[in-house]
Amino acid sequence: DAKTTQPPSMDCAEGRAANLPCNHSTISGNEYVYWYRQIHSQGPQYIIHGLKNNETNEMASLIITEDRKSSTLILPHATLRDTAVYYCIVRVEGGSEKLVFGKGTKLTVNP
Amino acid sequence: NAGVTQTPKFQVLKTGQSMTLQCAQDMNHEYMSWYRQDPGMGLRLIHYSVGAGITDQGEVPNGYNVSRSTTEDFPLRLLSAAPSQTSVYFCASSRQGSYGYTFGSGTRLTVV
Numbered sequence: 215d216a217k218t219t220q221p222p223s224m225d226c227a228e229g230r231a232a233n234l235p236c237n238h239s240t241i242s243g244n245e246y247v248y249w250y251r252q253i254h255s256q257g258p259q260y261i262i263h264g265l266k267n268n269e270t271n272e273m274a275s276l277i278i279t280e281d282r283k284s285s286t287l288i289l290p291h292a293t294l295r296d297t298a299v300y301y302c303i304v305r306v307e308g309g310s311e312k313l314v315f316g317k318g319t320k321l322t323v324n325p
Numbered sequence: 326n327a328g329v330t331q332t333p334k335f336q337v338l339k340t341g342q343s344m345t346l347q348c349a350q351d352m353n354h355e356y357m358s359w360y361r362q363d364p365g366m367g368l369r370l371i372h373y374s375v376g377a378g379i380t381d382q383g384e385v386p387n388g389y390n391v392s393r394s395t396t397e398d399f400p401l402r403l404l405s406a407a408p409s410q411t412s413v414y415f416c417a418s419s420r421q422g423s424y425g426y427t428f429g430s431g432t433r434l435t436v437v
Binding site for chain 2: 248250255256257258259260261263301312313314315316317318
């Protein structure tokens with residue numbers, strides 16, 4: 215599986231958009247980009263995933279560059295409850311079903 | 326829907342003891358996995374399964390055993406507990422295909 219690179223930490227003001235970057239320069243054509251988050255010591259929570267097109271759901275938006283070498287997770291109006299570690303993962307559909315977690319980005323939303 | 330249920334939530338073991346961490350899901354998911362998370366670190370895959378009767382090793386399988394006799398259950402066995410296995414253990418499940426995993430709330434294990 216391709217590896218991802220994320221900044222170790224980021225800060226965001228409450229109510230502002232949080233933009234979390236992820237580099238996956240060796241991603242293959244059949245690999246999806248997934249985002250999860252882990253709040254404090256809870257189990258990780260699935261947020262969103264995409265292949266080529268931008269995706270949006272009730273939690274976030276995912277912007278994938280045209281060359282697919284990087285992506286950005288956008289939390290449009292961050293709240294204090296969004297403080298968490300965010301993980302960007304690439305995963306092959308229908309192939310090995312191993313999710314490989316990196317160290318993620320610790321997002322701190324400040325009042 | 327209970328989702329992914331892990332038991333127990335907390336456990337203290339003595340070195341050399343064995344135990345089984347239970348994981349059950351009621352979503353009819355084909356895929357199930359076990360992860361461990363040490364303080365300040367990301368999750369590391371121990372074992373995973375793509376269906377009943379099929380299991381495979383992850384990054385850190387030594388000292389752990391799994392089996393998958395039903396779709397719903399995926400127990401993780403510690404054969405002879407060691408202090409290095411002190412960790413938080415998460416079980417997760419997913420439908421086959423490009424779907425997100427659902428994680429349990431974790432089992433916090435201390436080996437003394």
